[in-house]
Amino acid sequence: LAKTTQPISMDSYEGQEVNITCSHNNIATNDYITWYQQFPSQGPRFIIQGYKTKVTNEVASLFIPADRKSSTLSLPRVSLSDTAVYYCLVYGTGRRALTFGSGTRLQVQP
Amino acid sequence: NAGVTQTPKFQVLKTGQSMTLQCAQDMNHNSMYWYRQDPGMGLRLIYYSASEGTTDKGEVPNGYNVSRLNKREFSLRLESAAPSQTSVYFCASSESGGNTDTQYFGPGTRLTVL
Numbered sequence: 001l002a003k004t005t006q007p008i009s010m011d012s013y014e015g016q017e018v019n020i021t022c023s024h025n026n027i028a029t030n031d032y033i034t035w036y037q038q039f040p041s042q043g044p045r046f047i048i049q050g051y052k053t054k055v056t057n058e059v060a061s062l063f064i065p066a067d068r069k070s071s072t073l074s075l076p077r078v079s080l081s082d083t084a085v086y087y088c089l090v091y092g093t094g095r096r097a098l099t100f101g102s103g104t105r106l107q108v109q110p
Numbered sequence: 111n112a113g114v115t116q117t118p119k120f121q122v123l124k125t126g127q128s129m130t131l132q133c134a135q136d137m138n139h140n141s142m143y144w145y146r147q148d149p150g151m152g153l154r155l156i157y158y159s160a161s162e163g164t165t166d167k168g169e170v171p172n173g174y175n176v177s178r179l180n181k182r183e184f185s186l187r188l189e190s191a192a193p194s195q196t197s198v199y200f201c202a203s204s205e206s207g208g209n210t211d212t213q214y215f216g217p218g219t220r221l222t223v224l
Binding site for chain 2: 032036042043044046087100101102
């Protein structure tokens with residue numbers, strides 16, 4: 001079971017880059033790393049997914065070092081609308097291993 | 111495309127009452143999931159269905175039953191509700207349930223058990 005550890009909360013200001021790091025020391029060879037975003041009173045939604053090195057899409061970048069024991073979600077130039085909870089998931093073998101943890105609560109200030 | 115829909119949006123039950131939460135998806139996905147989210151906490155997997163006709167327990171299955179009625183629909187039943195089951199319930203679906211799957215979530219059902 002690939003357990004993940006993230007900071008409980010982070011604060012930022014509009015226009016800044018935000019980096020949220022997730023630790024997953026016992027990630028398995030076949031596991032992928034996926035990040036979700038959740039706004040209040042809504043279900044989570046997919047942001048980005050990766051296996052190694054760097055992945056970028058229109059919303060974020062995901063950096064994964066060679067040992068894959070951690071990953072960093074990077075949100076460029078955040079706005080107030082990026083205030084949300086961000087979850088790091090590592091897909092284990094079998095659905096029993098799918099756990100969202102407590103996530104990182106990002107608060108963006110004007 | 112409605113995506114994942116859930117009914118009802120809100121429900122209040124008394125201890126011992128039963129109810130069924132309904133979930134449907136129109137994306138032709140094979141896998142479906144039920145989660146609960148307690149205040150200030152992350153989501154915990156209750157049950158999942160890898161494909162039509164199969165269901166399996168997740169992290170917190172006690173007190174719940176599920177039915178994968180067909181490919182589109184996956185219901186969650188509370189036979190005898192308890193205050194500890196007060197939570198927000200999310201249904202999700204994904205194409206295949208594999209390691210690279212993206213889960214799509216419904217809007218949630220907010221359940222209060224008195």
